[in-house]
Amino acid sequence: MFYREAGQFKASYKEDQAILPISQDRVGLILILIFGFFAIPLFASDYWLTAILIPFLVFSLAALGLNLLTGYAGQLSLGTAAFMAVGAFAAYNFELRVPQMPILISFIMSGITAAAVGIAFGIPSLRIRGFYLAVATLAAQFFIPWLLVKVGWFTNYSSSGVITTQPVTIFGFIFDSPSRRYLLVLSIVVILALVAKNLVRSNLGRAWMAVRDMDVAAEVIGISIVRTKLIAFGVSSFYCGVAGALYAYAYLGSVEPDGFNLDLSFRILFMVIIGGIGSIMGSFLGAAFITLLPIFLDIFINEAAAILGLKLAAGITSVIQLLVFGGLIIFFLIVEPLGLARLWQITKEKLRLWPFPH
Amino acid sequence: MLNPILQVQNVSLSFGGVNALKDISFSAEHKSILAIIGPNGAGKSSLLNVINGVYKPQQGKVIFKDKSWDQVVPFEAARSGIARTFQNIALFKGMSVLENILTGRSLKMRSGLLSSAFYIGPCKREEVAHREAVEHIIDFLQIQHIRKTPVGRLPYGLQKRVELARALAAEPDLLLLDEPMAGMNVEEKEDMSRFVLDVNEEYGTSVILIEHDMGVVMDISDKIVVLDYGKKIGEGTPVQIKNNQKVIDAYLGVTD
Amino acid sequence: MSFFLEVLIGGLLAGIMYSLVALGFVLIYKASGVFNFAQGAMVFFAALTFVGAQEKLGLPIWAAFPFSLALMILLGVLTEKVVLRPLVNQPPISLFMVTIGLTFFVEGLAQLFWGTKVYPLELGIPDEPIVTTFENWGISLAGVPIVLQEINSFDLIAAFVAGILVAILAIFFQITRVGRALRAVADDHQAALSVGIPLKTIWAIVWSVAGFVALIAGLMWGARNGVQFALTFVALKALPVLILGGFDSVLGAIVGGLIIGALEKLAEVYIGPFFGGGIEIWFAYVAALLFLLIRPEGLFGDKQIDRV
Numbered sequence: 001m002f003y004r005e006a007g008q009f010k011a012s013y014k015e016d017q018a019i020l021p022i023s024q025d026r027v028g029l030i031l032i033l034i035f036g037f038f039a040i041p042l043f044a045s046d047y048w049l050t051a052i053l054i055p056f057l058v059f060s061l062a063a064l065g066l067n068l069l070t071g072y073a074g075q076l077s078l079g080t081a082a083f084m085a086v087g088a089f090a091a092y093n094f095e096l097r098v099p100q101m102p103i104l105i106s107f108i109m110s111g112i113t114a115a116a117v118g119i120a121f122g123i124p125s126l127r128i129r130g131f132y133l134a135v136a137t138l139a140a141q142f143f144i145p146w147l148l149v150k151v152g153w154f155t156n157y158s159s160s161g162v163i164t165t166q167p168v169t170i171f172g173f174i175f176d177s178p179s180r181r182y183l184l185v186l187s188i189v190v191i192l193a194l195v196a197k198n199l200v201r202s203n204l205g206r207a208w209m210a211v212r213d214m215d216v217a218a219e220v221i222g223i224s225i226v227r228t229k230l231i232a233f234g235v236s237s238f239y240c241g242v243a244g245a246l247y248a249y250a251y252l253g254s255v256e257p258d259g260f261n262l263d264l265s266f267r268i269l270f271m272v273i274i275g276g277i278g279s280i281m282g283s284f285l286g287a288a289f290i291t292l293l294p295i296f297l298d299i300f301i302n303e304a305a306a307i308l309g310l311k312l313a314a315g316i317t318s319v320i321q322l323l324v325f326g327g328l329i330i331f332f333l334i335v336e337p338l339g340l341a342r343l344w345q346i347t348k349e350k351l352r353l354w355p356f357p358h
Numbered sequence: 359m360l361n362p363i364l365q366v367q368n369v370s371l372s373f374g375g376v377n378a379l380k381d382i383s384f385s386a387e388h389k390s391i392l393a394i395i396g397p398n399g400a401g402k403s404s405l406l407n408v409i410n411g412v413y414k415p416q417q418g419k420v421i422f423k424d425k426s427w428d429q430v431v432p433f434e435a436a437r438s439g440i441a442r443t444f445q446n447i448a449l450f451k452g453m454s455v456l457e458n459i460l461t462g463r464s465l466k467m468r469s470g471l472l473s474s475a476f477y478i479g480p481c482k483r484e485e486v487a488h489r490e491a492v493e494h495i496i497d498f499l500q501i502q503h504i505r506k507t508p509v510g511r512l513p514y515g516l517q518k519r520v521e522l523a524r525a526l527a528a529e530p531d532l533l534l535l536d537e538p539m540a541g542m543n544v545e546e547k548e549d550m551s552r553f554v555l556d557v558n559e560e561y562g563t564s565v566i567l568i569e570h571d572m573g574v575v576m577d578i579s580d581k582i583v584v585l586d587y588g589k590k591i592g593e594g595t596p597v598q599i600k601n602n603q604k605v606i607d608a609y610l611g612v613t614d
Numbered sequence: 615m616s617f618f619l620e621v622l623i624g625g626l627l628a629g630i631m632y633s634l635v636a637l638g639f640v641l642i643y644k645a646s647g648v649f650n651f652a653q654g655a656m657v658f659f660a661a662l663t664f665v666g667a668q669e670k671l672g673l674p675i676w677a678a679f680p681f682s683l684a685l686m687i688l689l690g691v692l693t694e695k696v697v698l699r700p701l702v703n704q705p706p707i708s709l710f711m712v713t714i715g716l717t718f719f720v721e722g723l724a725q726l727f728w729g730t731k732v733y734p735l736e737l738g739i740p741d742e743p744i745v746t747t748f749e750n751w752g753i754s755l756a757g758v759p760i761v762l763q764e765i766n767s768f769d770l771i772a773a774f775v776a777g778i779l780v781a782i783l784a785i786f787f788q789i790t791r792v793g794r795a796l797r798a799v800a801d802d803h804q805a806a807l808s809v810g811i812p813l814k815t816i817w818a819i820v821w822s823v824a825g826f827v828a829l830i831a832g833l834m835w836g837a838r839n840g841v842q843f844a845l846t847f848v849a850l851k852a853l854p855v856l857i858l859g860g861f862d863s864v865l866g867a868i869v870g871g872l873i874i875g876a877l878e879k880l881a882e883v884y885i886g887p888f889f890g891g892g893i894e895i896w897f898a899y900v901a902a903l904l905f906l907l908i909r910p911e912g913l914f915g916d917k918q919i920d921r922v
Contacts, residue, residue: 074707076707076710076711123907124903124906124907127906127907127910128906128910130706130707130710131649131706131707131710132857132861132906132910134707134710135853135854135856135857135899136857136899136903136906138850138853138899139896139899139900139903142895142896142899143896143899143900146892146893146895146896149892150889150890150892262850266714266718269711269714270715273711273715313729313730314730315725315730318730319722319725319726319730320722320726321722322718322719322721322722322725323718323719323722323723323726324722325715325718326715326716326717326718326719326720326721326722327715327719328715329711329712329714329715329718330697330712330715330716330719333701333708333711333712333715334697334700334701334712337704337708
């Protein structure tokens with residue numbers, strides 16, 4: 001009843017091309033942002049901030065990066081974690097080696113470094129497609145963490161390969177408490193999500209989708225496949241790089257190259273598949289889902305065992321996690337290939353008509 | 359007198375020993391409509407693919423607007439002013455009609471990564487300006503009502519029309535249409551013929567089309583090229599082609 | 615020189631173990647166009663079932679084999695029916711992603727049945743170095759006898775098993791009716807269907823055969839490294855082989871496996887020391903990738919012509 005667009009007329013193409021043409025959506029987003037920026041830091045517990053909200057935001061950013069590449073430009077990558085590693089270690093080294101380096105510039109540089117590496121590993125995409133390419137990106141997934149371990153310079157010759165991030169200070173303001181770190185991550189993620197939305201609604205975004213849907217036709221129209229694909233790899237890796245830097249600086253505090261493994265890449269791919277391939281909002285929904293699911297599963301399994309009086313075998317939780325993750329991926333790809341974002345869209349369409357059925 | 363907009367000279371093309379095109383030469387005049395006809399498998403689509411660089415001919419060359427090339431990629435052909443549609447519709451299935459047509463203007467859009475990222479200044483102005491141009495084409499082809507529909511949901515005839523719109527959005531000098539009326543009913547064919555003629559007259563675009571419907575071909579084309587088994591067996595005005603013995607033999611079969 | 619030969623032969627033999635896994639991928643890809651990422655998980659499932667049936671169900675070893683085979687066939691047929699059939703005509707990339715989901719599911723299922731323990735797998739195959747000289751075979755190099763010390767008896771037997779398996783598969787596909795039908799299906803689903811080839815039966819057979827190949831690979835790899843979760847990673851070893859050999863070529867899987875195996879060992883010995891070792895986790899990928907840039911369709915894959 002309240003979600004109607006009746007009576008909202010657009011008088012110019014500019015208005016019609018706005019990100020959220022329907023005013024209820026705009027109000028909704030503003031409410032969510034107010035909630036995120038003001039209510040959460042005031043009321044959320046440290047556990048929620050450090051164990052759920054910060055990782056959720058960091059993973060959203062990585063999923064967003066992968067979604068730009070896979071969902072919009074149609075290039076499947078299994079090397080997301082490797083590009084996150086590049087970002088994390090780039091930020092660390094910029095902070096370490098450049099005197100007086102502002103942390104925000106380091107974050108941007110971490111994105112740019114990851115973008116350069118991403119473009120290099122995207123070159124095979126010019127000759128190969130589909131799962132050949134996916135397998136090729138595994139080269140990045142195995143090579144980069146190995147390189148970071150082998151070349152001591154990257155980890156500042158730390159014997160265990162573990163780096164501990166420097167304190168985050170912006171204009172003399174130290175981001176040490178969970179709520180401050182949360183606000184920092186939230187601000188970066190909101191800005192980059194807006195940028196992503198702008199990119200996909202611009203000419204570049206259309207070129208990505210054109211290459212995804214039919215590359216021969218795209219080229220015939222005059223879209224340069226080389227440029228379009230490489231930019232997709234670059235932009236996507238930029239997002240993953242910044243996500244990696246935040247993963248190290250705002251979430252964990254200390255990381256090692258081997259932490260950025262294939263499992264993490266798969267986890268981010270799952271966020272994209274479950275959240276919605278080719279959807280900005282889907283990246284957030286998927287990240288929320290995959291971050292929360294193990295926590296709920298854990299609670300559920302333990303509760304169920306307690307009620308039934310069962311003694312849990314060692315490692316059973318991780319086994320059930322595998323089954324649930326795998327099962328969900330299969331389920332979503334078969335039943336709702338466009339993921340949670342599509343479900344949300346259907347709900348909105350229903351809401352538009354509510355309380356009438358048609 | 360201007361040189362012809364397109365000259366195809368001695369083009370031969372083969373796929374692993376199979377000769378798809380054998381020594382084909384012809385030319386298309388400025389602002390004319392040229393039809394390529396011939397039985398299935400005669401090499402018509404291959405010829406279009408050579409003209410806009412999808413296939414590389416083993417021999418011969420293509421001269422477009424007095425510029426000669428024997429190796430060209432489709433992207434460059436597009437940039438020099440050739441647009442086309444495909445026999446099996448090649449729309450971008452995941453995008454709306456409007457977005458599909460806007461991709462046709464990619465070549466004319468200049469805004470870089472940064473201005474797109476923040477959707478400021480030039481990028482915003484450019485998006486609006488091109489939207490206007492695209493809306494003209496939408497009006498012209500009478501597809502206003504399906505503007506925001508995902509193309510996958512459209513019926514076949516409308517998809518063909520959207521594909522034409524996307525090609526027109528590039529404001530090409532030469533338009534290649536691969537069976538634009540295949541599978542259409544009479545009414546749809548009439549509409550499509552009208553659009554082709556209008557494009558030709560209003561924008562002065564040269565058109566090369568492949569078509570099986572002889573009625574349409576005879577009505578709208580200035581010149582016809584006939585292919586059979588990869589060879590050119592006739593070239594001329596509709597009247598000349600109608601009376602060409604070789605063409606009649608190819609179509610009706612000869613009793614030896 | 616004899617050291618080089620030794621490394622080379624060791625590499626070739628290790629490569630055959632890769633081929634064994636790669637074969638399963640090729641079979642499925644040829645018949646249904648699906649790149650089954652879960653092949654590694656199936657290898658793990660098969661090996662774990664084989665040892666689990668003995669440990670937990672008390673089956674003797676001769677009964678454990680048909681039991682595992684039956685379970686593998688069931689798994690294959692169910693996968694085809696439940697997971698892949700609803701996705702017919704979806705883009706290959708969706709099919710690929712669904713098999714990543716399947717990988718997790720099958721890994722979970724295997725451990726749910728048989729637990730998360732590491733089991734040894736004893737097939738009675740001797741695993742010891744064979745000291746031999748080529749002189750025994752009447753070969754020498756410029757009068758200098760070539761001594762091979764690093765060749766392992768287990769590797770030789772594994773190579774032998776792989777050879778037999780490939781021979782059986784080749785005969786199966788070339789000679790039997792099912793094999794002919796399968797090649798027709800691989801060429802064109804629709805056309806095969808229209809001449810009366812029972813597509814569903816063929817797919818069921820192919821998935822069963824892939825299950826069988828996974829079982830053999832699981833036994834060989836399990837006997838070598840023990841049956842543990844890491845067994846699923848042998849699939850990651852097989853992927854460069856597939857890139858190199860082409861996803862649709864049985865011959866490619868064999869030759870690709872040999873090349874990757876040999877290159878990997880040679881690189882490990884001759885290049886590895888310069889990088890401080892450990893290069894085998896990425897070397898095969900980079901080698902395959904470089905090759906791919908030159909020849910995108912792989913060694914024996916079919917060249918694709920884009921039709922528009």
